[in-house]
Amino acid sequence: MAKIKKIALLTSGGDSPGMNAAIRAVVRKAIHQDLEVVGILRGYEGLIKEEFIPMNSKSVGNIIQLGGTILKTARSANFMTVEGRKTAYENLVKNKIDALVVIGGDGTFKGARVFIEEHNYPIVGLPGTIDNDLYGTDMTIGYDTALNTVVQAVDKIRDTAASHERIFFIEVMGRDAGFIALRAGIASGAEAVLVPEMPTDLKALHEQLSEYMSSKKTSSIIFVAEGDDAGGAFKIKEAMEKFGGEFDMKVTVLGHVQRGGSPSAYDRYLASRLGVAAVEALLDDQRSIMIGMINREVVHVPFNQTIKHHKTIDQRLLEIVDVLNS
Ligand code: F6P
Numbered sequence: 001m002a003k004i005k006k007i008a009l010l011t012s013g014g015d016s017p018g019m020n021a022a023i024r025a026v027v028r029k030a031i032h033q034d035l036e037v038v039g040i041l042r043g044y045e046g047l048i049k050e051e052f053i054p055m056n057s058k059s060v061g062n063i064i065q066l067g068g069t070i071l072k073t074a075r076s077a078n079f080m081t082v083e084g085r086k087t088a089y090e091n092l093v094k095n096k097i098d099a100l101v102v103i104g105g106d107g108t109f110k111g112a113r114v115f116i117e118e119h120n121y122p123i124v125g126l127p128g129t130i131d132n133d134l135y136g137t138d139m140t141i142g143y144d145t146a147l148n149t150v151v152q153a154v155d156k157i158r159d160t161a162a163s164h165e166r167i168f169f170i171e172v173m174g175r176d177a178g179f180i181a182l183r184a185g186i187a188s189g190a191e192a193v194l195v196p197e198m199p200t201d202l203k204a205l206h207e208q209l210s211e212y213m214s215s216k217k218t219s220s221i222i223f224v225a226e227g228d229d230a231g232g233a234f235k236i237k238e239a240m241e242k243f244g245g246e247f248d249m250k251v252t253v254l255g256h257v258q259r260g261g262s263p264s265a266y267d268r269y270l271a272s273r274l275g276v277a278a279v280e281a282l283l284d285d286q287r288s289i290m291i292g293m294i295n296r297e298v299v300h301v302p303f304n305q306t307i308k309h310h311k312t313i314d315q316r317l318l319e320i321v322d323v324l325n326s
Contacts, residue, residue, distance in 0.1 A: 004098040004122070004282055006036040008052070011069040012043035012076075012104035012111075015259055016130045016142025018267035019069040019103055024060035025275025026101050026126075031057055033283060038097055042072045043104070044079035044111055047088040052095060064268055067145075067260045073104070079111050082118070089119045098122070099282045101275075103141070105129035106307060109290060113303040122287040124278045125303065126271075130258055133177035135309035136301030137292025141274065143179070144266040146258045150184040153254055154221060158188070161219040164248060167209060167240075171224045171233035171253040180258070181225035182317050186324070191220040193321050194236070196227035197313040202236065206243040212325070213247055273298060 009026050011019050023039070030037045039059070041051040053059075063070055078084035092100065099122040102108050112123045127134045130146035150172055161168045170190075174180040178195025185193035191212060194200045205222075212220055224233040233251045240249060263271070270293060277291045277298045289300045 002098065004035065006038065006097050007099045007101060007279070007282060008038040008040050008092070008095075008097045009071070009101040009103065010040035010043050010047060011071045011073045011128060012102055012108040013073060014105065014129060015069050015073050016128050016140070017067040017145035017259075017261050017263035018141040018271040019128050020060075020063040020066045021263055021268045021271035022103050022126050022128060022141055022275045023069065023071060024064055025272045026278055027055050027060045028057060029276045029279040033279060035279070038095065039071050042074040043076055043108075044088065045074045045076035046072075047091060048076065048078050048084050050091045050095075052091075064272075065262050067262055069103075075107070076111075085115050085118055088115070089121065092121065099124075099287075101126065101278045101282070103128040105131065105140075106134060109303045110307055113288060113307065116288045116303075122282060122285075124281050124286060125290040126274050126278055127290055127292060130180065131174050131177050132179040133175065133311055134290065134292070134306055135311045136290055136294070136299065136306040138294050139266070139270060141267055141271045142259075142263070144270075145261055145264045146173070146180055147184045147187065148264055149258050149261050150180065150254060151187045153257065154184070154188040157252055158219070158221055161221060161250075165218040166248045166250055167213070167220045167222065169222045169224050169233035169237050169249065169251045171226055171251065173254070173258050174225045174227060176227040177311070178225040178227070178313055179311075181223045182313060185223035186317060186320060188221060188223070189324070190223045190321060191217065191325050193223040193318065194228045194230065195225045195313060195318075196229060198318060200228055200230040200236070202230060202239045203243065205236070206240055209240065209247060210244070
């Protein structure tokens with residue numbers, strides 16, 4: 001294998017708190033190993049458009065605490081084409097870049113895998129998404145911060161729900177996964193958590209709310225993952241109204257507030273560990289892997305596995321929601 005002298009990095013897909021901490025770790029570790037570092041703006045789109053910026057230690061000073069990504073991010077339709085990926089490869093070669101670190105979610109890794117198959121190019125990935133839906137790592141970079149953001153917001157909702165004796169349906173992100181809803185729901189003391197991984201029985205939900213509100217509760221918080229099969233919080237509220245509508249119900253969609261904010265201590269730590277490990281993996285001639293953390297140990301997970309396997313919901317957590325509301 002040719003010796004790696006110069007690497008590039010990019011952030012791709014939905015941004016997440018901690019991406020800047022990961023960028024900082026990759027850049028500082030690379031420089032420590034006497035590598036040159038290039039930042040690519042706007043994900044794979046910037047790779048195709050050759051939006052490259054040289055990076056040094058100062059480039060990543062004072063960013064560990066910042067949400068978002070200083071390299072910007074974007075989704076790239078061009079990178080989904082053979083021609084787009086060919087241009088991307090030519091740009092890497094032209095700029096004498098020997099390897100690439102991509103920070104993003106499953107779409108990012110899917111693109112990287114196709115690129116590697118076509119151009120046999122060294123790429124390692126870091127799991128940067130609030131969804132925590134990537135197989136091969138206990139937590140993704142941004143998930144912990146998003147959970148804390150949700151819990152702090154719902155604590156505020158709970159105040160007004162109690163004052164007005166209302167039911168609130170809180171819709172959270174997660175794309176087609178329920179990890180944010182489930183863990184934030186438990187942490188918020190939710191009366192129910194609806195996730196895509198479990199079919200939602202609207203009639204049973206109405207009966208449950210009727211029982212709660214007629215006997216032991218004067219207000220309720222119901223978490224709804226945006227990918228839930230019942231179609232989201234507004235649809236569920238409408239269904240409850242059709243069943244009887246005897247409750248005063250409101251909907252709050254937390255939306256993109258979950259994607260911002262200063263990363264938590266854990267996300268900064270996770271991003272730093274994984275960023276350093278990404279450079280070490282490239283220098284060890286590894287490629288086509290995601291760097292994850294399982295049981296507090298850094299692991300290498302082939303892109304094929306992290307794409308093929310689906311991280312499953314722990315059913316026991318759904319039971320805990322019921323038990324803690326019985
Ligand atoms: O993948 C992260 C995520 O925040 C999902 O939870 C959400 O569905 C999606 O991105 C939103 O995408 P966009 O920011 O492009 O609207």
